[in-house]
Amino acid sequence: MLWSPPPERVARSQLREFMELAGREAGKTFESYDDLHAWSVSDVGGFWDAVRRYCGVISSGSFSEVVAPLEMPGARWFEGLRLNFAENLLRRAGDDPNRTAIVFESEDESLRRALTWGELRSRTLACAAGLRSLGVTTGDRVAALTPNVPEAVIAMLATTAIGAIWSSCSPDFGPQGVLDRFGQIEPKVLFAADGYVYGGKRFTLTERLRDVLDRIPAIEHTVVYHHQGDGAAGLRGLSTWDELLARGGGVEPELEHHAFDHPVYILYTSGTTGVPKCIVHGAGGTVLKHVEEHVLQCDLRPDDTLFYFTTCGWMMWNWLVSGLASGATIVLYDGNPLQPDPGRLFRLIDRNGITVFGTSPRFLASVEKSGTRPREAHSLESLRSILSTGAPLHANQFDWVYDAVKHDVQLSSISGGTDLIGCFVLGSPLHPVYSGEIQCLALGMKVESVDDDGRPLIGSQGELVCSAPFPSMPVGFWNDPDGAKYRAAYFERFPGRWHHGDFIEITERGTVIIYGRSDATLNPGGVRIGTAEIYRIVEQVTDVTDSLAVGVEEDGDTRILLFVVLAKGKELDDALCDTIRKSIRQNASPRHVPAEIHQITEVPRTISGKSVELAVARILEGKEALNRDALANPGALDQFRRFCR
Numbered sequence: 001m002l003w004s005p006p007p008e009r010v011a012r013s014q015l016r017e018f019m020e021l022a023g024r025e026a027g028k029t030f031e032s033y034d035d036l037h038a039w040s041v042s043d044v045g046g047f048w049d050a051v052r053r054y055c056g057v058i059s060s061g062s063f064s065e066v067v068a069p070l071e072m073p074g075a076r077w078f079e080g081l082r083l084n085f086a087e088n089l090l091r092r093a094g095d096d097p098n099r100t101a102i103v104f105e106s107e108d109e110s111l112r113r114a115l116t117w118g119e120l121r122s123r124t125l126a127c128a129a130g131l132r133s134l135g136v137t138t139g140d141r142v143a144a145l146t147p148n149v150p151e152a153v154i155a156m157l158a159t160t161a162i163g164a165i166w167s168s169c170s171p172d173f174g175p176q177g178v179l180d181r182f183g184q185i186e187p188k189v190l191f192a193a194d195g196y197v198y199g200g201k202r203f204t205l206t207e208r209l210r211d212v213l214d215r216i217p218a219i220e221h222t223v224v225y226h227h228q229g230d231g232a233a234g235l236r237g238l239s240t241w242d243e244l245l246a247r248g249g250g251v252e253p254e255l256e257h258h259a260f261d262h263p264v265y266i267l268y269t270s271g272t273t274g275v276p277k278c279i280v281h282g283a284g285g286t287v288l289k290h291v292e293e294h295v296l297q298c299d300l301r302p303d304d305t306l307f308y309f310t311t312c313g314w315m316m317w318n319w320l321v322s323g324l325a326s327g328a329t330i331v332l333y334d335g336n337p338l339q340p341d342p343g344r345l346f347r348l349i350d351r352n353g354i355t356v357f358g359t360s361p362r363f364l365a366s367v368e369k370s371g372t373r374p375r376e377a378h379s380l381e382s383l384r385s386i387l388s389t390g391a392p393l394h395a396n397q398f399d400w401v402y403d404a405v406k407h408d409v410q411l412s413s414i415s416g417g418t419d420l421i422g423c424f425v426l427g428s429p430l431h432p433v434y435s436g437e438i439q440c441l442a443l444g445m446k447v448e449s450v451d452d453d454g455r456p457l458i459g460s461q462g463e464l465v466c467s468a469p470f471p472s473m474p475v476g477f478w479n480d481p482d483g484a485k486y487r488a489a490y491f492e493r494f495p496g497r498w499h500h501g502d503f504i505e506i507t508e509r510g511t512v513i514i515y516g517r518s519d520a521t522l523n524p525g526g527v528r529i530g531t532a533e534i535y536r537i538v539e540q541v542t543d544v545t546d547s548l549a550v551g552v553e554e555d556g557d558t559r560i561l562l563f564v565v566l567a568k569g570k571e572l573d574d575a576l577c578d579t580i581r582k583s584i585r586q587n588a589s590p591r592h593v594p595a596e597i598h599q600i601t602e603v604p605r606t607i608s609g610k611s612v613e614l615a616v617a618r619i620l621e622g623k624e625a626l627n628r629d630a631l632a633n634p635g636a637l638d639q640f641r642r643f644c645r
Contacts, residue, residue: 002402003410004432013429015296022050033430033440034510041446041468044070048077048288048444048471055291055326058091059083059284060257067469072498073483073491075469078284082257085264085283086124086161092302092327093121100329103305103352104150107197107335107344112351115150120157120324127158129248134221134239136188138163138258141266143187143219145169145178145209146312147196147334151225151241153321155191160264160283161255167266170311171196171203172607175211177629181268184278185478186218195229199336204229260284261475267315267418270606270630277485278478281421289422289472290322296443298356298385298412299429302327308358308387309337309345314608315418316358316389328356337363342372346380353382360390362609364397369545369567373404385410385427390609392514394536395436413438415514417500419490420472424464424500425512436536437511445470449506454494461505461528463518466498473498503530520613522551524558527591531613534594537587538562541580543570548603549594550617552645561620561643562594565602572599598643604636616640 010016019030022039026046030036040047045066052059063080093101097118105112115123136142142159146152146168159166167185169178171193182190190212195204206229213219213236224232225241232238239247261282268276294300306323307330310316323330331352337345337359349357367374374380386401386409393413401411412427415438424447431439441447449462477486493499503518515521515530522529531549538547546565551558564580566572577597584592604612607630615625619640628634 002398002433002435003408005410005429010430013299014301015299015429018050018054018296021054022047025050033428037441037443040443044444044468044470051292051296051444052078052288055288055295056091057083057284057287057291058088059260067471070469072469072473072496073487075473076261077471078260081260081284083260083284083287084161084163084255084257085287086128086157087255088287089157089322089324090117090121090124091325093117095302095327097121101324102150102153103329103331105331105333105348105352107200107339109347113150120154123154123245124157124161125252126245126248127154128161128253129251130244130246131158131164131189131248132162132253133247134189134244136162136164138256139263140164140189141167141185141187142189142191143167143169143182143185144191144312145171145173145205145212146191146193147171147227148310148312148317148332149193149225149227149334150332151193151227152191152312153332155223156321162253163256163258163262165263165266165280168312168317170313170607171205171208172198172311172632173313174629174634175208175215177607178208178212179215180275180629181278182212183216184275185266186216188218189221189223190219191223191225192232193227193229194224194232195227197228197335199339202228206230206232206235209235258283263475265318265421266478267318267421269418270608270610270612276630277489279419280475280478281472282475285471285473286318286421287322287325289420289470290319291325292443293319293422293426294323294326294328297423297426297428298387300326300328300356304328304355305331305353305382306356306358307331307333307348307352307354309333309360309363310358311607315421318421320358338366338370342367342370343374343377346374346378349383350379350381355382355384356387357383357385358387358389360609361388361393361397362391364388364393364401365539368397368400368404375405375407380406380409383409385412387412387414387427389414389416391611392516392532392536393436394532394539396536396540398433398435415502415512416442419474419500420470422472424466425504425514434509434511437507437513440510441506441512447506447512449504450494454497458506459508461503461515461530463494464500464502464504465494466500467496503528517613522549522558522560524551524560524591529560529592533588534560534562534584534592537584537592538564538580541576541583543567543576544580546603548600548611548613548616550613550620552617552620554645559595560593562597563600563603563616563640564597565600572597600636600639602633602636604634605632606630607632620644
């Protein structure tokens with residue numbers, strides 16, 4: 001155990017208050033989080049309605065049942081209830097319009113700017129009126145190719161305020177990656193910046209925008225805001241950001257309420273195994289899931305400052321922006337988090353008084369490998385919680401955070417997905433932190449680890465399933481009128497239960513360990529091995545900076561091939577291979593030891609930073625990797641061709 005919440009923090013947490021209020025209303029006494037969780041998944045409707053009321057979700061209309069039928073797929077939530085997504089995110093704007101709502105920073109620390117709640121609301125309404133003047137109506141799609149800047153948040157709020165549907169990609173997506181996504185949903189309006197900066201380099205977007213417009217004729221209007229580029233003259237249907245807001249100035253559109261499951265976002269699967277699936281999320285389910293996670297699990301309040309390092313092409317951007325619904329100040333960062341040095345985001349914490357800081361295992365590993373010890377150069381006094389997602393957070397990384405970053409911080413590894421726009425497992429203000437383990441199952445989520453026959457497991461590895469409906473299940477997939485693709489994606493293997501595709505263990509004490517994607521699970525000698533088990537050992541070996549493990553079928557068995565990235569100037573030799581094999585054998589098992597180890601220059605990753613074992617496996621099988629534009633570094637795939645059998 002690395003950390004335990006102080007008693008006074010437990011006593012004043014919003015989760016503790018919710019336990020008492022919900023218990024009185026339900027005629028129950030919740031002595032522990034486990035008691036509350038058991039009720040939340042047995043009385044699903046009672047729990048989620050209690051969350052709705054406690055968190056102050058703004059709505060109108062009435063409903064007779066919270067959820068009916070109580071099955072998956074097919075569950076319908078709060079039928080008869082109506083709400084407006086943007087209204088719920090802006091509901092704190094009237095409390096103190098002069099308080100800071102959004103802070104923006106980038107690699108260039110001189111470019112910091114901030115928006116008050118009053119400015120955020122007025123610009124959102126002006127943008128919404130401007131969109132209306134362009135003919136955007138309920139159900140239309142509005143897309144954005146944008147860096148993580150305040151204009152993106154305002155455009156999203158304006159879009160959802162008028163009942164249109166928002167979808168965004170980060171500007172590092174290649175033209176085909178953008179086409180694979182936006183081409184399917186045919187947006188009426190495209191928001192974009194004219195440029196962006198990453199790693200100290202300046203990139204312009206005008207030619208890419210021209211290419212996108214040429215290939216998606218459905219786009220009628222293009223709204224461009226100036227950011228690191230040289231302008232964007234000559235684009236079809238062009239308006240500048242200032243022109244759009246001026247068109248809507250002085251007009252305050254009505255924030256019309258829509259059905260609870262009215263579409264609000266279209267997000268996308270990674271697209272590394274085929275054309276990305278377009279996941280449609282509903283307004284009510286997204287609001288409800290996010291406020292539960294923020295208010296109860298993260299204890300987020302109006303005096304907090306929330307940050308997550310993300311791009312607009314990852315669901316954590318949507319999750320971050322929903323922090324506005326809790327009244328918190330949100331911090332946006334655009335660019336390389338290690339630029340100009342590994343201390344950049346730690347200076348961001350001190351400069352903005354960040355209390356909840358979100359990042360990834362890859363970022364933490366990069367800081368550790370650099371030799372940086374943030375606690376020695378930065379105050380970090382405001383920092384209460386660190387969140388990490390995108391990949392499993394290894395035990396050694398937990399240990400490093402408490403040694404090198406801050407000893408009295410809550411470190412919460414969290415995990416869920418784009419598919420549910422939230423978490424299955426995460427932290428809470430009531431739980432201690434154990435090295436290498438996720439603190440708890442999310443409230444309202446009946447998460448189980450099951451064997452191949454669907455039997456629940458405790459203390460051993462299995463497939464992650466969710467056995468009860470939850471409100472942030474997708475409304476469906478775009479262009480899937482009979483729901484066949486949706487059912488096949490989640491409910492085919494274990495009928496009636498959501499099958500997520502993660503390989504996990506639920507421990508005896510209720511914590512969770514994630515071993516990686518089950519579709520990338522290795523199976524040597526019939527023993528299932530999560531790739532994360534190998535990575536957490538290998539990347540502790542001196543001179544190894546990154547790694548990728550892939551299984552190759554040979555003579556009826558699986559051979560593990562391990563690829564390693566080494567520190568600059570280092571070469572893989574027999575001695576290092578022996579060290580790696582010995583470390584894996586001692587810290588895991590002989591079954592985990594790779595049959596071959598090879599040196600590579602970089603691990604191919606998606607734009608959200610996830611390694612792509614399946615794409616590499618295809619190349620090793622002599623096939624072509626699909627949708628290279630879904631990767632941040634598609635050229636990294638080419639080096640694997642020399643290992644093809």
